[in-house]
Amino acid sequence: MRENWRIKVSVVAGVSALAFSALMAAPAVADEAADSLQEVQMPAGVKIVEGLAPVAGADAPSLEPEADAPFSAAAAAKAAPAANTCLGSTAAYGSKGCFQHNGDIVWAGDTQKDGMSAAVGVYTDYGRAAEVCINKLGVNTWATCNKDYRETGNVRLRVFRYDGDTGKFYQPETWSGWIPVDGKY
16 A cells, blocks of 8 residues: 555656656747747846947848758868858847957847847856847847957857837847857857
């Protein structure tokens, strides 16, 4: 009798753990709008910088979704990126961002007409305060924020939406990997 009780408790505990893990492990889809907006909490002291329109003739990255092209890490490590290459391209619903190592330029692209702005947060691995580049130029545009990061450091991008009326940030969001400021992987 005692053994049956242990088996039943074990089965119930296992099923509960499985159901809980399935519920918690399901990620939010980053390329679809959420039914209701979920606010993103920003660390205290994050500086918000309004992006500027790229200079005339600048080689802007594409706002189109990227095709799933084959990627060779070995080839990427051997080839030095061109000076105007935008690294760490990251996208979430309505926003796209990347980092141009030549000039330390953060690009924020707005890809959805929804009354919100694209936002690209920039974090460093050496303790510099986080900043967010906001694109208030409208849908299908790029905005740039020209920064000056330590050449021996790395940056990481966080792409999400920004509501200028409320001053709040919203999901879905996504993060890039660490990007070397000097562009050398």
